[in-house]
Amino acid sequence: MGRYVARRLLQMVPVFVGATLLIFLMVNVMGDPVAGLCGEQGCDPATAAQLRRELGLDKPLWQQYLTYMGNVFTGDFGTAFNGQPVTELMATAFPVTVRLTVVAVLLEIAVGITLGVVTGLRRGRPVDTGVLLATLVVISVPTFVTGLLLQLLLGIRWQWIKPSVRSGTFDELIVPGLVLASVSLAYVTRLTRTSIAENKRSDYVRTAVAKGLPRRRIITRHLLRNSLIPVVTFIGTDIGALMGGAIVTERIFNIHGVGYQLYQGILRQNTQTVVGFVTVLVLVFLVANLLVDLLYAVLDPRIRYA
Amino acid sequence: MRRSAHARWAVGAVVTALAATACGSAGWSGGGNGGAVLTSSWGDPQNPLEPANTNEVQGGKVLDMIFRGLKKYDPRTGRARDWLARSIETRDSRNFTIRIRRGWTFSNGEKVTARSFVDAWNYGASLRNNQKNAYFFGYIDGYDRVHPDSGGQRADTLSGLRVVDDHTFTVRLNQKFSGFPDTLGYAAFAPLPRLFFTDHAAWVRKPVGNGPYAIASYTKGAQMYLRKWDGYPGPDKARNDGVTLLVYTDSNTAYTDLLAGNLDLADDIPAAQLKNVKGDLGDRYINTPAGIIQTLAFPFYDRAWNRPGMEKVRTGLSMAINRRQITDTIFRKTRTPATDWTSPVLGAAGGYKAGLCGRACDYDPARAKQLIKEGGGIPGGRLRITYNADSGSHKEWIDAVCNSVNNALGDDKACVGNPVGTFADFRNQLGRHKMTGPFRAGWQMDYPLIQNFLQPLYYTGASSNDGRWSDEDFDRLVDRANAETDTARAVALFQKAEEVVRDHMAAIPLWYQNGNAGYSDRLSHVALNPFSVPVYNEIKVG
Numbered sequence: 001m002g003r004y005v006a007r008r009l010l011q012m013v014p015v016f017v018g019a020t021l022l023i024f025l026m027v028n029v030m031g032d033p034v035a036g037l038c039g040e041q042g043c044d045p046a047t048a049a050q051l052r053r054e055l056g057l058d059k060p061l062w063q064q065y066l067t068y069m070g071n072v073f074t075g076d077f078g079t080a081f082n083g084q085p086v087t088e089l090m091a092t093a094f095p096v097t098v099r100l101t102v103v104a105v106l107l108e109i110a111v112g113i114t115l116g117v118v119t120g121l122r123r124g125r126p127v128d129t130g131v132l133l134a135t136l137v138v139i140s141v142p143t144f145v146t147g148l149l150l151q152l153l154l155g156i157r158w159q160w161i162k163p164s165v166r167s168g169t170f171d172e173l174i175v176p177g178l179v180l181a182s183v184s185l186a187y188v189t190r191l192t193r194t195s196i197a198e199n200k201r202s203d204y205v206r207t208a209v210a211k212g213l214p215r216r217r218i219i220t221r222h223l224l225r226n227s228l229i230p231v232v233t234f235i236g237t238d239i240g241a242l243m244g245g246a247i248v249t250e251r252i253f254n255i256h257g258v259g260y261q262l263y264q265g266i267l268r269q270n271t272q273t274v275v276g277f278v279t280v281l282v283l284v285f286l287v288a289n290l291l292v293d294l295l296y297a298v299l300d301p302r303i304r305y306a
Numbered sequence: 307m308r309r310s311a312h313a314r315w316a317v318g319a320v321v322t323a324l325a326a327t328a329c330g331s332a333g334w335s336g337g338g339n340g341g342a343v344l345t346s347s348w349g350d351p352q353n354p355l356e357p358a359n360t361n362e363v364q365g366g367k368v369l370d371m372i373f374r375g376l377k378k379y380d381p382r383t384g385r386a387r388d389w390l391a392r393s394i395e396t397r398d399s400r401n402f403t404i405r406i407r408r409g410w411t412f413s414n415g416e417k418v419t420a421r422s423f424v425d426a427w428n429y430g431a432s433l434r435n436n437q438k439n440a441y442f443f444g445y446i447d448g449y450d451r452v453h454p455d456s457g458g459q460r461a462d463t464l465s466g467l468r469v470v471d472d473h474t475f476t477v478r479l480n481q482k483f484s485g486f487p488d489t490l491g492y493a494a495f496a497p498l499p500r501l502f503f504t505d506h507a508a509w510v511r512k513p514v515g516n517g518p519y520a521i522a523s524y525t526k527g528a529q530m531y532l533r534k535w536d537g538y539p540g541p542d543k544a545r546n547d548g549v550t551l552l553v554y555t556d557s558n559t560a561y562t563d564l565l566a567g568n569l570d571l572a573d574d575i576p577a578a579q580l581k582n583v584k585g586d587l588g589d590r591y592i593n594t595p596a597g598i599i600q601t602l603a604f605p606f607y608d609r610a611w612n613r614p615g616m617e618k619v620r621t622g623l624s625m626a627i628n629r630r631q632i633t634d635t636i637f638r639k640t641r642t643p644a645t646d647w648t649s650p651v652l653g654a655a656g657g658y659k660a661g662l663c664g665r666a667c668d669y670d671p672a673r674a675k676q677l678i679k680e681g682g683g684i685p686g687g688r689l690r691i692t693y694n695a696d697s698g699s700h701k702e703w704i705d706a707v708c709n710s711v712n713n714a715l716g717d718d719k720a721c722v723g724n725p726v727g728t729f730a731d732f733r734n735q736l737g738r739h740k741m742t743g744p745f746r747a748g749w750q751m752d753y754p755l756i757q758n759f760l761q762p763l764y765y766t767g768a769s770s771n772d773g774r775w776s777d778e779d780f781d782r783l784v785d786r787a788n789a790e791t792d793t794a795r796a797v798a799l800f801q802k803a804e805e806v807v808r809d810h811m812a813a814i815p816l817w818y819q820n821g822n823a824g825y826s827d828r829l830s831h832v833a834l835n836p837f838s839v840p841v842y843n844e845i846k847v848g
Binding site: 038043163236266 | 436446728
């Protein structure tokens with residue numbers, strides 16, 4: 001187990017380097033950061049040249065990348081154009097986005113798996129058809145439509161919630177979390193349903209039934225546990241996607257998280273912000289995947305890591 | 307039990323992660339909403355809030371509240387009035403003696419003296435401080451040594467600035483510029499306290515100025531609470547107890563918050579909401595002219611656009627655009643068709659002259675087609691209008707302009723939009739002179755002077771002359787106007803220069819932009835100044 005984890009961590013190094021290099025190159029293709037920095041009216045050429053020199057933009061790209069990576073390993077992600085260190089931006093943005101992701105994932109697990117079990121056990125009944133149709137609707141409607149609609153109904157018409165997020169506490173994030181989770185939630189439901197329906201007919205379940213085990217125990221201990229592997233894989237990879245893909249939701253609900261910082265960084269051509277945030281997201285993705293693989297062993301006793 | 311050990315380990319990791327995110331959520335409720343404090347929408351300022359480094363409206367909002375300069379522009383008329391200046395005297399439009407009023411202090415108690423200004427201006431002009439508005443000091447003698455176009459900086463301070471005594475200093479310009487005193491209301495010319503120089507990091511964290519408000523708390527990227535400064539010595543004291551500026555990720559969200567009663571003032575109504583705004587807000591929606599003009603500029607560095615006769619094509623294009631239709635349908639009257647190259651906020655005395663463009667700005671498709679034909683047709687046979695697609699509703703109006711041109715020419719493919727992904731990339735392409743056709747050009751004035759609408763945009767080699775247009779007659783007229791001491795005569799000369807722009811159609815004027823805002827029923831006396839910034843100190847709450 002320990003060796004397995006160590007090997008996986010080592011494998012992350014080339015992935016990490018490759019990913020950051022790609023991002024670095026892509027961001028640089030977008031154009032000159034100094035042009036973004038100077039804004040609508042532009043800087044005079046002398047100031048622009050001086051900025052380029054101070055930001056190291058006059059050096060060749062490979063040298064810029066090496067300097068950047070060197071700084072990253074000492075914990076310095078550079079400075080955003082408004083004078084704030086990128087690490088400071090991260091310290092304010094990531095907690096909010098992580099909270100949002102936690103809300104979304106918890107909703108996926110609680111609602112998605114419950115619905116999946118219910119429909120999987122009652123295949124072909126009205127409940128099953130109803131939920132299937134509902135998930136189809138949720139999957140086909142884009143997130144910004146769901147978001148704006150809920151904001152309008154709950155925030156303005158019925159005044160149940162405040163339409164925008166101020167401080168980013170858990171209670172404020174429930175509706176945005178639901179919006180963010182909606183599509184994944186539908187997928188989790190469908191995945192669980194299929195998996196449950198299939199395993200319901202398997203030998204070990206029949207054995208358990210024959211042994212006379214209580215129904216509840218059969219479902220939770222035997223059926224569900226074995227059916228969760230594809231679902232866990234999905235949720236695990238979804239964590240990274242939720243964190244990075246919250247741009248739309250964060251804009252609609254005024255959440256000052258990772259998506260917002262990335263969006264603004266791209267608009268303003270702020271290389272340091274974009275590369276820094278994406279680098280951390282890459283790490284999150286890698287770690288989430290590792291955790292998923294470890295969870296397999298928990299769920300399925302046949303899977304062992306040595 | 308090897309397996310359950312794994313389980314515990316993995317679950318433990320998840321729990322730790324959850325716990326780590328749970329803390330740190332408290333805090334920053336910040337700006338106390340007690341008393342007559344209003345909330346207002348805000349965008350994250352692009353640069354640190356140094357006066358000479360702020361060239362966009364979001365940072366400008368704050369500077370307008372916490373700073374007062376030698377002059378202040380009247381929020382209604384835009385006229386420059388002496389504020390901290392007791393007098394600004396000159397005999398030759400080149401050497402100015404500035405006397406400042408006594409009794410002004412910064413909100414930390416420090417006196418505002420001549421040195422507060424001179425030090426601030428020297429800081430703003432110095433190349434090593436990377437100030438984006440440095441070129442505003444370009445008229446002052448010695449600028450070329452403090453901020454050389456190339457090579458190292460050869461002096462630390464502007465030789466044209468001299469402190470005479472605590473309340474007097476002199477300014478010597480490197481050329482005659484009669485409008486100079488009227489530029490001094492611009493934020494870049496604000497005085498700065500000693501703290502700015504002695505502990506710059508602390509100042510940037512929480513700027514200290516001499517305006518009617520003082521910053522009580524500032525959480526970067528989230529919100530700023532400005533409290534009314536009770537000791538403010540000026541006549542324009544705040545009529546509310548404070549303002550909380552809230553950063554919004556999107557102007558649509560701010561608007562939604564306003565409707566839900568969650569926000570008091572949203573000063574940028576999103577284009578998509580303009581059709582509902584009257585119904586939603588009634589008379590709590592304001593839509594007033596701002597010093598912004600939108601034009602289409604041309605790449606004069608491209609031979610095809612610069613050869614003789616092309617002015618006919620450019621004029622023809624101008625006449626092919628149905629401005630009225632676009633401002634009415636797409637912008638819902640938040641823009642007004644332009645008939646000159648300045649802005650109505652200048653007023654007739656300030657140089658705005660409705661109809662200066664004459665027939666060249668009238669929609670006349672038949673004449674347009676004829677002129678373009680006479681001029682040799684559109685270079686390359688096809689017009690590609692370049693714009694940045696990331697903000698505003700540029701795509702909509704560019705498509706409408708093209709549609710209008712296509713209809714006039716009776717050719718479906720005569721004109722297409724050429725979107726560029728981000729504004730930064732758009733600027734980048736402009737800077738490298740990569741344009742092959744007309745491009746979107748917007749100009750927001752820095753100070754309400756006709757000079758500011760002409761010189762930076764059309765003077766040879768000027769800072770925002772992105773099309774590299776150059777004309778000797780125009781340059782000469784601008785020089786003469788700047789040297790003219792009599793304001794009325796100076797304005798007349800600038801208008802002559804503007805006529806040169808018209809005759810060559812150096813840029814096609816499209817429309818004047820309005821500022822708009824909506825507010826909650828808690829507020830009254832809400833207005834926007836000519837810079838489309840709310841006049842916060844006059845707002846009454848409750």
